[in-house]
Amino acid sequence: MLRLLQIEFIKLWNNRSSKVLITAYFVLLLCIALIATINFDFGQVHFQVAEQGIFNFPYIWHFNTYVAGWLKLFLAIVIVSMTANEYSNKTIKQNLIDGLSKWEFIYSKFLIVLSFAAISTVFVFIVSLILGLIYSDYNEISIIFSDLEYLLAYFVKLTGFFSFCLFLGMLIKRSAFALGFLVLWQILEGIFYLVIRSQSDSDTASAITRFFPLNAMSNLIKEPGSRLSAVRTVASQIGETITKDYSVHWYEIAIVLGWTALFVYWSYALLKRRDL
Incomplete structure (x- = not known):
């Protein structure tokens, strides 16, 4: 496994575009912290985003994983390009000649998918924990580490989405x-x-x-905006009641994991049937 990962990371390291996109992705994740600095002044009214509770524990796990989920396209481009370039640069054929089996080739790509998802999840966890410790009104241990299922949902969501991108790269062979x-x-x-x-x-x-793949991934982490007390207060003033379910359900995770397995299998089936 380590050998396969090493091969893939060497390919990424030697690709300038991939390095730029990966760096941009993690820089943008860091920019979530800049939301806390946003201030609005309307005459005598002072409004700071961080004071609205978006960085309170445990809400921050929901908010940050939802926002970070929109940035996954950067790594999706890397995965699609990395896969498509294997065909255009003939490296896939060379890897197979050098002794790599077709399953090991797909497995190495899936290891990159898991690595990106895991590193991103840990990164979001660290950024969220730091922001929460600085801005949250609640710092009890039991509150800080509640609702961590959103991080699991985020990891599963990225894994499923990147696996879909891997399959598309194998299917179409042209990144654009x-x-x-x-x-x-x-x-x-x-x-x-x-x-x-x-x-x-x-x-x-x-x-x-x-049960549709992209919709299933989206359903893992519902929009968090309507959970804010300010939004609920406004809704109640106009006679609306928000009853949305924001929980992460096991069956939603199961659906995405099912699609992930299918995308990896279909990628292997495509490679197995092709004459390289």
């Missing part, structure tokens, strides 16, 4: 087209939802489309 197909698939899932909803209702449409 693979990324374009990724965007197209997202649009198609939205269209399917609207079609199903037009024939039934929103609950039925949501129940069916929760």
Whole structure:
């Protein structure tokens, strides 16, 4: 396993574009901390984002994993490009000639997927912990380390998404087209939802489309904005009641893990059938 990881990290290290994208990704994750410095002054009214409770424990685990999830496209580009370049640069053929089996080749790519997801999760954990210790109104140990299931959901979400990108890179073999197909698939899932909803209702449409890959990954971490007390106060003043379920459910994790296994298997099946 270490040998396979070493091979992949050497490839990444020698690719300038990959280094730039990976660096940009982690720099942007650090920029979550800059949200705390945002201030608005309207006459006598002073508004600071950090004072609204977004960095309170345990809410910060939900908020930061949700925000960090939007940045995953940077690493997705790296994975798609890394996979597609194996074909354009003929390195995949050379790896197989040098004794790497087709399964070991796919396994090495999946190890990179797991590595990116794990490193990103640990990074978000550290950044969130530091921000929470600085800005949170609640610093009891039991509160600090509650709701950590959002970090698990974040790890599973990244693993599933990057595995999808790995599959697209293997399927299409051109990074630009693979990324374009990724965007197209997202649009198609939205269209399917609207079609199903037009024939039934929103609950039925949501129940069916929760099994779609990108929608399943999105459902792991729901939007956290409506959890804020300020938002709920405004909602109650206009006669609205927010009853949304923000929990991370085991079956949602199971769906994404199922898609992850399928994407890895399909990637291997594609490589196995191709004549290189």
